Amino acid sequence: MPSKTALTQPKGGTHKSRWQLFLKRFSKQKYIFMLVIPGVIWFILFKYYPLRFIVNAFTNYGTVAKPRFTGLANFQRLFLSPNFWRAFRNTLILSFYNLVFYFPVPIILALSLNELKNQFAKKAAQFVIYIPHFLSWVVVGGLFNMMLAPSDGIINKALVSMGTISEPIYFMASIKWFRTVLVGTEVWKSAGYGAVIYIAAISSIDTQLYDAAAVDGAGYWAKTWHVTLPGIRNTIATVLLLTLSRVMQMFEQILVMYNSAVMDVSDVLRTFSYVEGLNRGNVGYATAIGLFTSIVSVLLILGCNLFSKKVLDEQII
Amino acid sequence: MKVSKSRKLFLVLNALFMLLVCLAIAVPIWMVVITSFSTNEVAAAEGFVFIPKGFDLGSYQAVFSSSGYMGAFLRSIGVTIAATALSMALTTTMAYALAQRDLVFRNFFMNAVLLTMVVDGGIIPFYMVIRQMGMIDTYAALIIPMAITTYNLILMRNFFASLPESLMESARLDGCSELGILCRIVLPISVPILAAILLFYAVGHWNRYFEVIMFINSSKKYTLQVLLRQLIFQSEGEGTFSVQVNNFKMAVMVITMLPILALYPFIQKYFISGLMLGSVKG
Numbered sequence: 001m002p003s004k005t006a007l008t009q010p011k012g013g014t015h016k017s018r019w020q021l022f023l024k025r026f027s028k029q030k031y032i033f034m035l036v037i038p039g040v041i042w043f044i045l046f047k048y049y050p051l052r053f054i055v056n057a058f059t060n061y062g063t064v065a066k067p068r069f070t071g072l073a074n075f076q077r078l079f080l081s082p083n084f085w086r087a088f089r090n091t092l093i094l095s096f097y098n099l100v101f102y103f104p105v106p107i108i109l110a111l112s113l114n115e116l117k118n119q120f121a122k123k124a125a126q127f128v129i130y131i132p133h134f135l136s137w138v139v140v141g142g143l144f145n146m147m148l149a150p151s152d153g154i155i156n157k158a159l160v161s162m163g164t165i166s167e168p169i170y171f172m173a174s175i176k177w178f179r180t181v182l183v184g185t186e187v188w189k190s191a192g193y194g195a196v197i198y199i200a201a202i203s204s205i206d207t208q209l210y211d212a213a214a215v216d217g218a219g220y221w222a223k224t225w226h227v228t229l230p231g232i233r234n235t236i237a238t239v240l241l242l243t244l245s246r247v248m249q250m251f252e253q254i255l256v257m258y259n260s261a262v263m264d265v266s267d268v269l270r271t272f273s274y275v276e277g278l279n280r281g282n283v284g285y286a287t288a289i290g291l292f293t294s295i296v297s298v299l300l301i302l303g304c305n306l307f308s309k310k311v312l313d314e315q316i317i
Numbered sequence: 318m319k320v321s322k323s324r325k326l327f328l329v330l331n332a333l334f335m336l337l338v339c340l341a342i343a344v345p346i347w348m349v350v351i352t353s354f355s356t357n358e359v360a361a362a363e364g365f366v367f368i369p370k371g372f373d374l375g376s377y378q379a380v381f382s383s384s385g386y387m388g389a390f391l392r393s394i395g396v397t398i399a400a401t402a403l404s405m406a407l408t409t410t411m412a413y414a415l416a417q418r419d420l421v422f423r424n425f426f427m428n429a430v431l432l433t434m435v436v437d438g439g440i441i442p443f444y445m446v447i448r449q450m451g452m453i454d455t456y457a458a459l460i461i462p463m464a465i466t467t468y469n470l471i472l473m474r475n476f477f478a479s480l481p482e483s484l485m486e487s488a489r490l491d492g493c494s495e496l497g498i499l500c501r502i503v504l505p506i507s508v509p510i511l512a513a514i515l516l517f518y519a520v521g522h523w524n525r526y527f528e529v530i531m532f533i534n535s536s537k538k539y540t541l542q543v544l545l546r547q548l549i550f551q552s553e554g555e556g557t558f559s560v561q562v563n564n565f566k567m568a569v570m571v572i573t574m575l576p577i578l579a580l581y582p583f584i585q586k587y588f589i590s591g592l593m594l595g596s597v598k599g
Contacts, residue, residue, distance in 0.1 A: 026421050031495040032414050036426065039411025039465065046446065046462045047433040053442035109338065115331045127585055128339040131346070134577050134584060136524030138542045142549040142570055143345050152364025152563070154348070192342070196589060220324055252527050256546060270440065277441040278531060290439025301435050 057291045062283030074288035084289065087272035090265060095247040097183045103243060105187055106194030107236065111224065113195065114202050126199075129192030140189045141256040144181065145172055173261040182253065182266065197239060198232055205231035237312055241304040248297035269293045346574075353377070353567035360564035376568035386544060386569060392456075393523060393541040397576075400460040400522040405515055407464050408473055413499050415470075416477030434467050440531070447532055458532035459525065459540070466521065469514050476510045477503065513587040516580060523576055545573050 026033070057074055061067040078084050109129065116122040132140060147153050148171040156168040171177045209227045218226065251270040258266045270293060277286025344367075352366045356373040359366060380386045414420055415427060443462070452458040480503065488498045504511065526542045533539060548566055577584075 022421070025419065029417065029419060029421070029495075032417055032420060035410040035495070035499075036414035036420070039407050039414075039470075040426065042407055042461075042465055043430060043433065046443075046465075048429075050438040050442040050446045051436070053445040054438055056441070056445070112331055112335055112338075115328065116335060117328065118332075121332065121335070125335050125339055128342055130585060130588075131578075131581060132342055134520050134524075134581065135574060136526060136542055138524075138526050138546045139570060139574055142545060142566075143349065145549055146349075146365065146563070146566070147345060149364070154365050154367075157364075188341070192338075219321075220327065255527055256550075259550070274440055274527075274531075278444065283441060283445075287439065287441045290441050294437050294439050297437065298435055 054287060054291055056284050057288040059284045061287070062277070062281045062285075067284065070284070074285050075292070077285065078288055078292065083267070083272065086264065087267050087269045087289075091248065091250060091268040094179060094182060094250060094266070094268065097179060098186055099243065101183050102187050102191065103240065105191040106239075107198055107232075109191060109195040110198035110202060110232075111228065113199060114228075129195065131192070132189045133193035135189070137189075137252050137256045140185055141253070144185050144188075145257070148172055148181065172257070173259060175262060175265050178258070178262040178265050182257065185257070186253065194239075197235060201232040201235040202228060234312055238308065241308050245297075245301040245304040247300060248293050349567045349570050349574075352563050353571045355564050357562050357564060360562050360567075364563055373564075376562075376564040379565055380568045380572060386541070386572075388537075389539055389541040389544045390572060392538065394576075396456055396459050396525075396540060397519060397522045399456075400463060401515065401519045403460055403464045404466075404469075404518040404522070405511075408466075408470050408514065408518075409504075409511070410499075411465070412470055412473035413477050413503060415474045416480075418478075418482070430467060430470065444531060453532055454534045454538065455532075456538065459522075459529060463522065463525065463528065466518070469517055473510060473514055476507060480506070509587055512583065516584045516587060519580065520577060520584070541569075541573050545569050 056062075056067075058069060058071060059067045060070050060073070113122060113125060116125060135143075148155050150156055150168040150170040153168075155171070156165075159165045160168060169177060171181050205228065209231070210223055213223050213227050248269060250268050251274075254266055254268055254271050255274065258271070269289060273286045273289035273293065276282045276289060280286075348365050348367055351369050352360055353376055354369070354372055354374070355363075355366045355376075356371050357375065359370050360376075415423060415430075417423070420426075447453060447458050447462060452461070484502060485498055488502050493501070524542065525540070526546065529540050529543050533543075548561065548569055
């Protein structure tokens, strides 16, 4: 524990004097220490104590009056369940779509904002694009549900009147379209806010680099390619790894927007666990799903962090 | 440097692109607001109204006179205020203490806090804890377990740690108590980060949805987000006719967005500076 007190003391003090030093240090700061106690209790109760209930994953809790230890039965059931594999597959597919279709958008927005020469326009654009991030998934889902409605939604009306389609599409209940809707709403809600970090990264690039590139005869695209993009390369990589490490956590958006008609293409691991545990009451089984999800999630985070340390020389967590 | 023609063209196209992006965000919100102020006839005929035709507060009267929605609105406000107050109290005190370089067990506490960003017991164990504490179907379940967001705690702690030590030292020499230092010296110079974190928490608590349907069983205690979800998705999802005309639904949606949109200028002002201030390594 590097601390000032410890550093200013001579090394190798006796056990007793160290203990006394600690007590002295502690009594000096007992009021500060009291400030940390409520928060620590909160963390113990709501972050660490829940881990105790993971043992339910190895019982048949919820389905019978007297739950008993069932070993790995829940996991056996899990790996044999087509619904589990469906949820796992959907989690991966939706994450992959987000990576391909969502991930580049904030970068493009930041580059584009950077090229707005009128300061007022830039401010105004920044004001607008951050708004959706602060709206709830219920509002955003509701907004899209209304716009995509088959009877009176503007999207269907526009497509029908332009003659692109003859019959209105029920986007929110169509197996073919629902994933597109999920990715589209994700882009609408988060892309603007996602650009913040890139805007900050771009503004911290040394302007001399641009001048030097201009002297070398670089045009706009050459400057973007050789100065801006390398300048934000680490930021891009960090965000990419953070995104990857959160793949398993996809949840609230889907819980708000999905329905039984599109279960096949949108049920993900966390919604699967939620419905099994809280709607069907299979607590043990649902805990097992959650545990599996958490383990994969931790492995992903650690893997991404290790990769980041090795390649980028910085930790993401 | 001479500005080439293609460069000019690019700048114009780029500005157009940004305009389109802004419109894609603003138009849906605009239509919700306009539809909510439309008469029943216009809303029923057009579904979604783009160009205002007439002005009618009927849908808002309907929402405010329905005890269900009005109650949910007030409950949402109450829960948000209580939860934000608790969040700020717990986060500020803990962040301040953890920012003290000399604090005993400081690294242990910091690591234990950071670990919670990786290790997660899942939804069901969390539910079991709340049930064991007897908080199911109480507002406490929407306030106490959601009080701290680890990320916000770390942002605030990093900011406190970046304050000059000499400031606190001199106050200590003047005989100021620790709580006095926090209240009289640290908090006044931390207004931007406090404002940013307060707004983050308030938005988070106001927007809360899944914890409400998870912990609250009686519909009399539902918050506005849950009622909006029911109003919009359950009437469409069943393939039956929507019971309510769009202007009523849109009025509920506007009321659900209202606190966020009202706070948004402040959010916009503080959140970026807050993010930047908090990311200073402590």
